[in-house]
Amino acid sequence: MLRIFRRASVGVAGLGLLLILLSPIIGEPLFEGTLWYIEPIAYIGGGVFIFGAIWAIAFYQNIARKNQLGVSDDRTWSQVTQDYFDTFAHDIGRPLRRILGKQREARALLNETGELSSKMISELLEEIENQAPNFRLMIENVRVLVDLEDRTAVPAVEPVDVAAIVRNVSDRYRPIARERGLDLSWWCEPSDFGLVYCDGSALDHVITNLVDNATKFADKHIEIRLTRTESTFLVTVWDDGKGISESHIPHVFDRGWTPEFSARAEKQSSGIGLFIASTLSERCGGKLLVESKQASDSTGVIDHHTTFNLSLPLDNRSKVSGR
Amino acid sequence: MTSKNKIGGGQKILVVDDEHMSDLMRSVLRKLEADGFTPIVVAPEGENITGDDYEVQTLFALETERPSAVLLDVRFGEYDSDRFKGLSILKSIVDFDGSMPVLMFTQYTQGPYRDTAVSASLSVSSSVDFIDKLASPEEVVLRLRRLIGSAPETIKIGSLFELDNENAAVYVINDGRRELIKEIQGMKLEILIELASAMYRSEGELVPFSRLERFSEGEDSRASLRVRIRELKVSLGKAVGREFGANELIFNVRNRGYRLVNPED
Structure with a gap:
């Protein structure tokens, strides 16, 4: 494509020059004795030449600038940004790894020696450990946000063990849930779920954001359920939190929306997790829906909860290749 | 308790990471040891160590140590040339032993570089x-444990019980000694397994419930299952001289099914 543009710009300039040169031969004077005595074709040729020349100069200047920055022509903006981001992610991960390493060493030493530490020290060590998954998710969220800007990107097509992804996310969030006094269960039906074709990385990220959200709002229980129909598989993340009001439901997936936003309170999160989860689900050919209940029912049974239902095709090969 | 009696059962884990x-x-190595695994760290000696040195040493260790799995970093050093050295080492490991479980330790669990890593690994059957x-x-x-995949001969349930899959028996652990709980046999044992x-x-x-229904009898399968679970909890409780409450050891999760949790000492 770039080669075509480059040739076109040179071609237009060349055509303009040709028209100027040929004007005495192919043109005829319109108004003798006036400025238009000179061939109008020469004027037109001049205009075309100037346009083509400006186009070509701008084009070559842009290439020179990219070469200076070490940017290749055949890579998209998103790929270039991803490259920078990966360097950044590695650099931001380094101090975090050091902090976590020191914290785990200190905790092991305290456990081994049995020394009584002040409550604050133990709490600090716990807090550092508990914040690690938040950092992990934050770094990945920025990466996915960058990726979502690339409108031409298509989801990966790979055989994925969905049950393993759900299990991994559950294992990652169990310590956090336990620390917050929550019980986290997961299961799949059928138990031998098998492989599906989808974008495993995107799926992992969507489920992680949903479970992370549930750990913030659950009262006591969180459940992750994996089921399937003939053509789709469903991941349901349920929590027994106080629920979302009906008027807020349409905004749950808006970028930057948080419950605190409506309450005009201090934000506890950036409000991009659910936006990313929803956008990524749609990009993968699926749908993310939310259902919530706030009040007790007519029998007086308290049943407040929120359920996120993610449905994705069992096989995304035809959808992705059709794009 | 010896490492043979722990989850890892003394299995060797080859650790290939320049850090x-x-x-x-160190915290990972400590946890491996605590769970009964034997970590073998690949550490080439000399100056100006490169990713290639790790690759050579890894292959040597695979040959001599015969580990059960490998814990491998993707990135070695700070130079771009060694950015994905782990993938080259992975290829060598798989060429050496196609069935070797490898857990890659990396920041690239998501995004385009994970895809790079996956495509490198999917070309092989490891x-x-x-x-x-x-x-x-x-x-x-x-x-790592799941990747190795082999079902353990024994499963510890907290520090109180031990399930012996091979001999189909449940033991209570008393001052380090195992005593058979004779009452738990047949369907009760199968449910526990x-x-x-x-x-x-x-x-x-x-x-x-769908997976537990085969252990029930009669028209009301859930009620039948509930009775068996209760009997199982009573038998286990009797063995340690206590009574397990509704939310202890085995509990019903919102009428979806049952879950076993490690009992508190």
Whole structure:
């Protein structure tokens, strides 16, 4: 494509020059004795030449600038940004790894020696450990946000063990849930779920954001359920939190929306997790829906909860290749 | 307790990471040892060590140590040339032994570089998984354990009970000694094996009713199952001289199924 543009710009300039040169031969004077005595074709040729020349100069200047920055022509903006981001992610991960390493060493030493530490020290060590998954998710969220800007990107097509992804996310969030006094269960039906074709990385990220959200709002229980129909598989993340009001439901997936936003309170999160989860689900050919209940029912049974239902095709090969 | 009696059963884990001396990696090595694994760290000697040195030493260790799995970093050093050296080492490992489980320790668990890593591994049939370097040592060892995949001969249920799969028996642990709980046999034992296997795979895994229905009798299968579970809890409780409450040891999760949890000492 770039080669075509480059040739076109040179071609237009060349055509303009040709028209100027040929004007005495192919043109005829319109108004003798006036400025238009000179061939109008020469004027037109001049205009075309100037346009083509400006186009070509701008084009070559842009290439020179990219070469200076070490940017290749055949890579998209998103790929270039991803490259920078990966360097950044590695650099931001380094101090975090050091902090976590020191914290785990200190905790092991305290456990081994049995020394009584002040409550604050133990709490600090716990807090550092508990914040690690938040950092992990934050770094990945920025990466996915960058990726979502690339409108031409298509989801990966790979055989994925969905049950393993759900299990991994559950294992990652169990310590956090336990620390917050929550019980986290997961299961799949059928138990031998098998492989599906989808974008495993995107799926992992969507489920992680949903479970992370549930750990913030659950009262006591969180459940992750994996089921399937003939053509789709469903991941349901349920929590027994106080629920979302009906008027807020349409905004749950808006970028930057948080419950605190409506309450005009201090934000506890950036409000991009659910936006990313929803956008990524749609990009993968699926749908993310939310259902919530706030009040007790007519029998007086308290049943407040929120359920996120993610449905994705069992096989995304035809959808992705059709794009 | 010897490492043979722990989850790892003394299995060797080859650790290939140029940052193996870092605090973060030390916590992983410590957890491996605590769970009964024997970590073997690949550490080439000399000056100006490169990724190639790790690759050579890894192959040598595979030959001499015969590990059960490999914990491998993707990135070696700070130079771009060694950015994906781990993938080249992975290829060598798989060429050497196509069935070797490898857990890749990397920041690239998601995004385009994970795809690079996956495509490198999918071209081979080895059992490869990826984990973020910021993961907790518990998560790393759990993933490694699942990757190795072999069902353990015994599953510990807290520090109180031990399930012996091979001999189909449940023991209570008393001052380090195992005593057989004779009452738990037949269907009760099978239910316990089903629940304990799920817990071993993942602590939060629930066994849905659909998978437990074969252990019930009569028209009301759930009621029948409830009775068996209660009997099972009573038998286990009697062995340790206590009564397990509704939310202890085995519990019903919102009428979806049952889950086994490690009992408190």
